[in-house]
């Protein structure tokens with residue numbers, strides 16, 4: 184869209200200040216691009232004109248290579264529940280480092296973390312560790328196929344479960360969606376053959392799921408779902424929806440697979456405990472590694488024993504050079520021990536305050552937008568209509584010009600770091616005062632962006 188008048192002035196002003204504050208980041212990015220496509224190693228961390236290169240983290244705060252400080256409301260996409268360099272985690276990890284990072288054989292630290300997770304999440308009776316959430320959902324889906332001897336996994340339209348081929352399907356919800364959206368390949372290089380093994384259903388629509396299962400259940404191994412889809416927009420499951428899925432899975436003899444890679448932080452037993460719904464299998468990751476690369480998948484013993492060569496003559500193959508390595512396990516165990524129920528409640532309370540106050544700011548400024556989420560996870564949407572499906576959430580972001588990108592940059596200018604998705608994630612070192620700082624930055628940035636909205640997205644303004 185061609186910018187004129189106020190919108191282009193606002194955009195220019197935000198970019199000029201960003202560039203002026205981040206001269207070192209720009210220089211690093213220029214060098215990085217020589218060696219790394221887009222100067223980095225993750226799609227989600229790239230943004231224009233160039234990402235802020237962070238140099239150090241301490242508790243709730245980040246410092247960039249130019250010396251600017253930021254309140255970190257992203258926390259490595261929700262994984263750093265204790266923020267950066269939490270002293271006890273550092274001490275345990277440093278001690279382990281002196282005794283060996285990984286031995287190429289079984290070692291004790293993984294037993295303790297497995298035990299803690301199994302005690303907290305009753306539907307997980309046994310588990311296996313991986314190095315990422317991607318591998319965790321991949322192995323969980325493979326186990327479901329092996330157990331049921333069927334090929335198809337149903338995923339939600341707009342659901343994200345990592346970057347292996349079988350979940351790179353319909354990651355962006357279909358805006359023209361009917362109740363039975365067709366599976367769409369999302370990324371180049373993913374073979375069309377994966378479409379033979381994935382079906383799509385809209386989130387929060389039990390009737391659509393029932394219709395799908397009625398027709399295809401004999402070929403369906405399981406349903407994978409994030410109980411509150413985070414990159415889908417933190418859209419909440421409708422009351423009774425997850426319970427309804429459980430009942431449908433039972434009725435049609437398919438497995439229910441929860442991806443709690445992000446939502447585990449919301450209660451000590453994950454979102455499944457909040458909703459009192461037990462899946463057959465669960466994938467977790469992020470917070471359980473204490474800041475190190477991690478994933479895990481687990482569930483009913485009967486399914487997980489497929490991986491046991493002492494039980495199965497043709498056991499499932501699962502390997503990974505750094506699976507269950509001592510660093511991740513030791514740091515993860517301390518991180519999880521520190522995340523007791525009271526601590527979770529405290530950060531959930533801070534997240535809810537953030538949500539309420541951002542919604543009040545939208546009202547005061549006359550902006551038709553809303554902040555949505557649960558507890559310590561919150562997300563801004565550019566609509567004030569209720570969101571039910573993940574297509575609704577995606578639609579809200581359409582026709583908003585560069586609003587999301589400019590909000591991210593202006594928050595950076597004001598010392599708050601988050602992604603251009605407009606996501607906010609509270610960590611344990613935060614207190615009321617950090618939330619107040621975040622709110623002041625959000626209020627200031629939104630006020631500054633109003634002239635931009637008037638031209639680029641007038642539907643967002645009440646007057």
Ligand SMILES: Cc1ncc(COP(=O)(O)O)c(C=O)c1O
Nearest residue numbers: 315316317343344345444445468
């Ligand atoms: C819900 C969900 N599932 C899976 C993944 C993939 O995890 P990882 O990035 O560790 O591979 C993510 C990562 O953001 C996620 O949010």
